[in-house]
Amino acid sequence: MEDTVTEAVRKQYEAYSYPPPIEDAEKFLRKWGPLTCDPKFAGIQLWPEGRPRQDLRILCAGCGSSQAPLIALNNPDCSVLGIDLSETSLAHSNRLRDRHGLANLELRQMSLLDVGELNRSFDLIICTGVLHHLPNPDAGLKALAEVLDPSGSMAIMLYGKTGRAGVYLLQDILRRLGAGQNAEGLAMARELLKFVPSHHYLISTTGKLPNDLAEDAGIVDMLLHPQDRAYSVPEIMEFVETAGLIFFGWSDNALYCADRFLSGEMLERVLALPAAEQWAVIDNLTVLNSRHDFFVRKPHNMRFLTRFDTDDFLSYVPLVRSGVRLAGDVNSLILTRASLEGEVVTPISKSDALLLEQADGKKSIAQILSHSLSTGGEPEQRTNFARAVFERMWRSGHLLFGRSNS
Structure with missing residues (x-):
């Protein structure tokens, strides 16, 4: 069955390459910037303690039509291996x-299930949009x-269960209608999309049909795929633990940030929960x-996980995420930036701002506090103030943290 x-x-990706191929990787990177999994973009999130080596050994597992070349181009000192089932994508x-x-890119047609046969180890493994298409993701x-x-x-x-509810409802309809991955099935899917009401789960969060449904390959990948599953937050935590790994953080915390969507007593109740429960x-x-x-x-x-329940956080080196801007006036300051699902706006106080402006990616929180003129009071009060500010900015995804070597 699995085979x-x-x-x-x-066969699907042989016939319908997805994501759509690009013709020029340099133009792509100039227009869109590095991929969010690129060590040049996410290095501090991948290795708060510092990357293990400059010449990283990188595996793009299920590299599709362009991921491995984009990573190789943007990281010329690293060796990149891209593997994929699809000869067309490769x-x-x-x-x-x-x-x-x-010259630093190697490509192979193979299943990621067989990577052990390579007899290699990798400093970075990138696997985006692949595991949820396996018969056995575990x-x-x-x-x-x-x-x-x-x-x-x-x-x-991995696909998200809540945001794809509408996708699976349409997949079910098309299965009942016998739609296949052919011209007839595509025509049937396009015809069905004409009748999707504005309040449907496929549309309701964005106000329009997903952009991927404009092209045949996108329709096949989203609505006519023979195998995919989606994950809730608790299912991700179980998935990672079952593999003998630890969850090391979201690419952008703002998508799971209680402060962004709640206030008052409900926010207090949710923040009293363990982090994974908050995210769920x-x-x-x-x-x-x-x-x-x-x-x-x-x-x-695990010792490199970001946490604020001990004073170890004082050794963290805060770095403001690219794209964060301070706006407003002295009486109503906000931090704002774009994210995958809309703008992230976080109100801050003048005291918060004075502390955050010293987050230069070089000084530890302890060093910032020792030189800060922004907060008075006893050392314990200053420490607790810094803990509250930096943790809230971390939950909002505005700050990333390295580790001090001192």
Whole structure:
């Protein structure tokens, strides 16, 4: 059964390359910037303690038509291996490799379930939009975990259960109608989309049909796929733990931030819950997340997790996330930035702002407090004030944290 499903998935991506191929990786990066899983973009999230080496060994597991070339182009000192089931997708990647002279990129047609046969280990494994298409995602993640270096990190994207409710309702309709991955099935899907009402789950969070449904490959991938599943937050936590890994953080905390969507007594109640429970509440409440982007590592790296329940946070080195802007006036200050699901706006006080303006990615929180003129009072009061401010900014995704070597 598993081989049958895997073969059906392979044939789909042979016939309908997805994501759509790109012709020029340099133009793509100039227009859109690095991928969110790129170590140049997410390095501090992947390795708060500092990346293990400059010449990273990177595996793009299920690299599709362009992911591996984009990573290789943007990280010329690193060696990148892209693997995929689809010969068509690899052909697109190979053209990009030739066009840009990517000597650091290797491409192979193979299943990620067979990565152990490579007899290699990797400092970074990128697997986005792949595991949820396997008949047995648990086996896929375990296979990747076995080739992850002890100091390595993994960037994963899985479909989100709350944000894809409408997708699965339409998938069910098309299965009942017998729609296949052919011209007739595509025509049937396009005809069905004409009748989707504005209050349907497929539309309601955005006000319009998803952009992916404008092209045949997108319709096939979203509505006619032979195998996909989606995950709730608790299911992600179980998925990661079952593979013997630890959840190491979201790509953007703002999508799971209680402060952003709640206030008053309800916010206090939710913030009293463990972090994973907070994330589950917000995911269920907002139904924003059609995808979950996150990082995982091996258990002995748990000491590098970001947490604020001890004074160890004083050794963290705060860095303001790219794109964050201070706006408003002295009586009504806000931090604002764009995110995957809309603008993130966070009110802050003048005292907060004076503390945050010293977050330069070089000084630890302890060093900031020792030189700060922004807060008076006893050392314990200053520490608790800093804890509250930096934790709230972390929950909102405005701040990232490295680790001080001192």
